Amino acid sequence: MAYSEKVIDHYENPRNVGAMDKDAKTVGTGMVGAPACGDVMKLQIKVGDDGIIEDAKFKTYGCGSAIASSSLLTEWVKGKSLDEVQAIKNTDIAEELELPPVKVHCSVLAEDAIKAAVADYQSKQ
Amino acid sequence: MLDFTQNYFELFDLAEQFEIDDSQLSASFRALQAKYHPDKFINANDQERRVALQTTGFINEAHETLLSSRLRARYLLTLKGIDFDDEIDTTHDGAFLMHQMEIREALEDVKNATDPLARIDDIAQEISGEADALKDDFIEKMEEGKLTCAKDAVLKMKFFERLCEESRRITEELEDELF
Numbered sequence: 001m002a003y004s005e006k007v008i009d010h011y012e013n014p015r016n017v018g019a020m021d022k023d024a025k026t027v028g029t030g031m032v033g034a035p036a037c038g039d040v041m042k043l044q045i046k047v048g049d050d051g052i053i054e055d056a057k058f059k060t061y062g063c064g065s066a067i068a069s070s071s072l073l074t075e076w077v078k079g080k081s082l083d084e085v086q087a088i089k090n091t092d093i094a095e096e097l098e099l100p101p102v103k104v105h106c107s108v109l110a111e112d113a114i115k116a117a118v119a120d121y122q123s124k125q
Numbered sequence: 126m127l128d129f130t131q132n133y134f135e136l137f138d139l140a141e142q143f144e145i146d147d148s149q150l151s152a153s154f155r156a157l158q159a160k161y162h163p164d165k166f167i168n169a170n171d172q173e174r175r176v177a178l179q180t181t182g183f184i185n186e187a188h189e190t191l192l193s194s195r196l197r198a199r200y201l202l203t204l205k206g207i208d209f210d211d212e213i214d215t216t217h218d219g220a221f222l223m224h225q226m227e228i229r230e231a232l233e234d235v236k237n238a239t240d241p242l243a244r245i246d247d248i249a250q251e252i253s254g255e256a257d258a259l260k261d262d263f264i265e266k267m268e269e270g271k272l273t274c275a276k277d278a279v280l281k282m283k284f285f286e287r288l289c290e291e292s293r294r295i296t297e298e299l300e301d302e303l304f
Contacts, residue, residue, distance in 0.1 A: 031222040035280035036211035038287030040225045061229045105212050112215050 003064050004098035010068035015075050018057040020044045028121025030113040036105050039066045043113035045077060045085075047121055053077050053085065058113075065103040069093050069110035082118050127161060127180045132204060133187035143198055143264050145191065154188045195282040198263050202279060207272050209279075216280055225284050228252065232291055241299050249292040256285040 003011070022029045022044070030043045039062030046055040056074035060067045072093060077085045093099075093107035127136075134141040137153040161184065166177040190196045199209060216222065231248055238244035259278055266275035 031217075031219050031226070033216035033218075033222050033225065033284060035214050035216055035283050038284045040222055040229065040284070042222075042226060059226070061226070108213060109215060112217075116217065 003068075006072075006097050007064055007068040007099070010071040010097070011064040014058075014067055014071040016055075016057050016071065017059060019059060020046055020055070020057050025124050026121075028117040028119070028124070030116030030118075030120060032109050032112045032116060034062070034066070034105055034109045037063065037066075039063065039106070039109065041066060041070050041109050041113050043070055043073065043110070043117050045114075045117050045121060047082065051081055053080055053082070062109075063103070063106065065097070065099055065106040066109060068097050069099075069106045070113065072097060073110045073114055077114060082121070085114055086118055088114060126176065127157075127183065129179075129183060133191055133200060136184070136187050137191065139191070141201070141204070143194075143201060143260070143267065145197070150188070150191055154184070157184050194260060195279065195286060198260075198275075198279045198282065201267065202272060202276055205272055207276050209276070214280060216277075216284075218277075218281075221281060221284075225288075228288055229291075232288070232295060235295055235299075242296070242303070245292060245296050245299060249289075249296065252285060252288045252292055256282070256289065259285060 019042075020027045020029075024046075026046055026048075028045045028047065031041070033040045039060065041058065041060045041062065043058045044056065045053045048054045056077050058070040058074050060070045073088070076088060088111065090104070090107040090111040093110055094104050097107070099107055132141070136157070137150055139145050139149060139153070158181075161177060161180045163174070163177050163181055166174050169177070190200050203209065228248065228251070232245075235241050235245050235248065259282055263275055263278040263282075266272075266278060
């Protein structure tokens with residue numbers, strides 16, 4: 001199966017890889033796993049006083065598409081409000097990365113991860 | 126002609142349960158393979174040859190399914206009407222996933238250990254111990270009729286399958302470097 005150029009770019013130069021303090025009040029952490037392939041994804045957001053996401057980090061153990069989906073998502077969510085990022089759909093990610101049908105579940109994973117991160121942040125407030 | 130409506134356990138003459146007799150599975154498999162081998166249908170007409178191919182396909186898929194403990198567990202649940210959707214099923218058990226992350230990180234770090242081979246052995250043992258515990262958990266939940274919990278255990282098995290593959294790959298790499 002051939003990966004799109006965008007997937008390869010994110011895979012070779014992943015953006016925002018790393019970790020933030022998961023116990024910090026301003027940080028929301030989303031952890032999700034894909035039982036179809038055993039991929040694990042962690043996505044973290046740091047939210048400012050104005051409710052805007054200042055920073056995002058991810059760590060993903062998985063295939064190229066899973067890494068690209070989370071890498072792209074961290075780029076997208078920076079500078080957005082929590083409401084805005086919750087409106088991001090997995091289909092937006094799949095379309096941007098031109099994921100083949102068998103890899104669409106990777107984008108589902110990324111959507112779930114950002115939703116979980118927002119929920120975690122909100123539960124701390 | 127083979128009865129395609131029977132389930133995989135019936136096909137191999139096994140009791141419909143998670144714990145199966147591996148030697149009976151392979152004996153039944155070999156007997157079915159011999160009986161329905163496509164070579165026997167070389168002089169048959171197109172229709173018969175097509176059926177012969179379908180038959181071997183059915184037998185092979187049944188064998189693969191029952192051979193893997195994870196696929197066998199999954200199949201048992203589908204027989205009970207539990208659906209699996211690989212496109213949308215996700216695991217949200219935070220503690221479980223955090224632990225998965227930790228094992229992945231430990232695996233990544235093996236090459237920096239003073240004795241990498243000893244370290245990977247330790248991790249591989251931990252992984253297989255936890256994978257076994259998950260199987261026991263599945264059996265227990267099935268016996269209690271808690272099918273949703275049993276499905277959860279099956280979904281988690283895939284993560285351990287990946288960890289096993291990863292630890293095997295690292296072990297092979299380390300051994301290649303040494304010998």
